[in-house]
Amino acid sequence: MALASKRRLSKIARQKRDMRSSLWPGLDESKLWDRSKSAGWLSIPRAMPLLLQIMDSLTKGKPVSSTYLDLWCRTYDDSFVIANKDREMAYFSGFTGERAVRTWATRMRILKDLGFIDIKEGPNGPISYVLIFNPYLVVRDLQEAGQVNAALFNSLTQRMIEIRAQDLDAPEPEEAETPPKRRRAARRRTTTVA
Numbered sequence: 001m002a003l004a005s006k007r008r009l010s011k012i013a014r015q016k017r018d019m020r021s022s023l024w025p026g027l028d029e030s031k032l033w034d035r036s037k038s039a040g041w042l043s044i045p046r047a048m049p050l051l052l053q054i055m056d057s058l059t060k061g062k063p064v065s066s067t068y069l070d071l072w073c074r075t076y077d078d079s080f081v082i083a084n085k086d087r088e089m090a091y092f093s094g095f096t097g098e099r100a101v102r103t104w105a106t107r108m109r110i111l112k113d114l115g116f117i118d119i120k121e122g123p124n125g126p127i128s129y130v131l132i133f134n135p136y137l138v139v140r141d142l143q144e145a146g147q148v149n150a151a152l153f154n155s156l157t158q159r160m161i162e163i164r165a166q167d168l169d170a171p172e173p174e175e176a177e178t179p180p181k182r183r184r185a186a187r188r189r190t191t192t193v194a
Helices: 003-023 048-057 065-073 086-092 100-114 135-144 150-163 180-192
Strands: 080-082 117-122 125-132
Touching: 048 065, 048 135, 048 150, 065 086, 065 100, 065 125, 086 100, 100 117, 100 125, 135 150
Parallel strands: none
Antiparallel strands: 080 125, 117 125
């Protein structure tokens, strides 16, 4: 992160802290959750609530957002989940009763069909390993295919601009690396041809 960005973030953090202090004077900060002092946290896109809403809008009455969020919360910033606790995962996704695991598995297949995840079979059955793709890119592809509500996609675009998320920006083409000997020879040619 550039120094200017760090300064801006520090300034924003100070302003927010000062505003919070003015609204809640005498606040006991030990009652707040602080990721720098706690274990059990992970990275999550700031637009996740809207991404989850978009997912649910695509599933015709079979919401997948709680299943997706549970998957995300099981990663270690590596986009990979070993799905070796299907009953627990179903429960954490909000499904209980005799059909909990079956309902969870259905939601997992919907997420796979939409492109948000990929699934591989293994020792725990048909859903043993899960790869989570960048949700911004999946939503973009679904939007280009005409499946995402325009208002929701426009809202996501606005939110991404606000938070400076650049996941949808086209990557700059990588320049082919010129071997060092060729670079020196090319430099010599350009200097001698003057």
